[in-house]
Amino acid sequence: MLPDYHLHTSRCGHATGETGEYLVSAAAAGMTEVGFADHIYMYWLPVERRDPSLAMREEELPLYFRQIKEIKFSCPGLSVKCGLEVDFVPGSEKELAGVLTSYPFDYIIGSVHYIDGWGFDNPSLIDGYRSMDVAEIYRRYFDLLGQAAKSGLFDIMAHPDLVKKFGFRPEEDLLPLYRETIKTFSLAGVCVEVNTAGLRAPVGEIYPDLIFLQLCKEYGIPVTTGSDAHRPDQVGAGFPEAKTLLKIAGYNEVAVFENRNISFIKI
Ligand code: ZN
Ligand code: FE
Ligand code: FE
Ligand code: ZN
Numbered sequence: 315m316l317p318d319y320h321l322h323t324s325r326c327g328h329a330t331g332e333t334g335e336y337l338v339s340a341a342a343a344g345m346t347e348v349g350f351a352d353h354i355y356m357y358w359l360p361v362e363r364r365d366p367s368l369a370m371r372e373e374e375l376p377l378y379f380r381q382i383k384e385i386k387f388s389c390p391g392l393s394v395k396c397g398l399e400v401d402f403v404p405g406s407e408k409e410l411a412g413v414l415t416s417y418p419f420d421y422i423i424g425s426v427h428y429i430d431g432w433g434f435d436n437p438s439l440i441d442g443y444r445s446m447d448v449a450e451i452y453r454r455y456f457d458l459l460g461q462a463a464k465s466g467l468f469d470i471m472a473h474p475d476l477v478k479k480f481g482f483r484p485e486e487d488l489l490p491l492y493r494e495t496i497k498t499f500s501l502a503g504v505c506v507e508v509n510t511a512g513l514r515a516p517v518g519e520i521y522p523d524l525i526f527l528q529l530c531k532e533y534g535i536p537v538t539t540g541s542d543a544h545r546p547d548q549v550g551a552g553f554p555e556a557k558t559l560l561k562i563a564g565y566n567e568v569a570v571f572e573n574r575n576i577s578f579i580k581i
Contacts, residue, residue, distance in 0.1 A: 316553050316581060317347035317570055319397060320423065320472070320509060320540025325374050326353040327367040329544035333381055337389055339546040347570060348549065349395030350382055351423050351540070357413055358406040368433075369401075379417045395420040395571065399472060402426050402462035410467060421571035423507065423540075424468030426458045426476070435479050449484035452477055456491045460498040469574060470538050471499060473509040473521035481517045492526050500533040505569050505576070508560060510552030511542035520552065520559055527563040536569040536576065557581060 321336050322329035333350065340348045353369035361372070370378060379396060386394035396417075400410065402424050414422055427435055429451065432442050443451065455477040463471055474495070499506065509521040522530075530537065537560065541551045560568070560581065567578040 315343075315345050315347075315550070316539040316557060316568060317349065317393075317579075318345060318541050318543070318550050318553070319349040319395065319421065319470070319538050319571075320351045320399070320507065320511075320542045321348060321549065322352050322399075322542070322544050323350065325370040325378060327365075327369070331546040333385055335546040336543065336549055337385065337392060337394065339549040341389065341392055343550045345392065345550055347393040347395070349397045349420060349571075350378075351397040351399040351421075352378055354398050354400045354413070356401070357409055358401070358403040375413075375417075379419075397421040397423055397571070399423045399425055400468065401428065402458065402465065402468075403428060404458070404461060407465050407467065414467060418573055421469040421538075421574060422467065423470045423472045424462045424465075424504075425472040426455060426462055429454050429458065435476055437480075440480055443480060443482040448482050449486050451482075452484050452488065452491065456495045460495050463495075463499050463502040463504045466502065468504060469571060469576070470505040470507050470569075472507050472540075473511065473542070474506055475522045475526055476512075478517050478519075478521075478523075479512065479515045489525065489529075492529055496526070496529050496533050496535065499530070499535050505536040505538050506530050508537055508539050508556050509542050510540070510556050513552040513555060514548075520556060524559060524563060527559060527565075531564045536578070537565055538569050538571075 355372040356364040382396040512521040
């Protein structure tokens with residue numbers, strides 16, 4: 315069974331279910347390894363501008379970390395890791411570095427959810443795709459993703475082609491953009507996340523697409539897997555499809571993390 319390294323909980327304000335409920339669901343699905351990756355608080359904004367429906371509150375972070383460290387001992391047969399999903403916002407790297415070294419997380423997932431402050435994956439802000447050139451949006455997105463990898467702050471790059479979420483696609487060939495991004499990933503030594511949330515989004519396909527993933531394989535980039543569950547019943551959702559995609563791309567192993575050290579398991 316593939317590990318599910320991308321679980322959210324009610325702490326972030328837009329997921330339902332508590333930590334224990336996700337673990338019950340994982341055990342029932344026969345999983346052997348899971349990891350939480352709740353949304354870090356909006357560290358790049360002043361406290362009064364942070365949206366409690368988008369991410370945990372700052373004071374929640376120590377509780378989150380402690381709760382997972384404690385609960386993992388009550389789950390025999392299930393390896394439970396503590397990670398974090400972290401927004402990359404250029405200019406805030408220094409502040410972020412301080413936060414991330416405060417706790418011994420197992421892994422840090424880096425995400426790009428904002429282009430110049432526009433939350434492009436937020437359904438209520440979808441008009442942005444109509445008021446801007448889609449090709450330019452894609453260029454900006456992948457540039458930010460490359461910058462995020464280069465920052466050295468992250469182990470894993472989340473849902474690498476999230477910008478396709480609502481099905482807006484540029485006419486131009488994406489291959490050069492993919493190649494440039496993946497070269498940057500390779501130099502930075504990051505993993506790529508195969509994220510099944512795309513199956514539940516309007517686009518209806520896994521992040522990243524097969525071409526992106528095949529190119530990752532060509533460059534020797536390790537992969538992790540995640541459902542991006544925002545409800546306990548979504549743990550491991552779409553994993554048969556993820557496994558098929560990985561096999562087609564030539565992957566026979568996935569990465570697992572402990573204390574930010576990587577190792578591999580066969581799939
Ligand atoms: Zn979320
Ligand atoms: Fe995300
Ligand atoms: Fe997520
Ligand atoms: Zn996510």
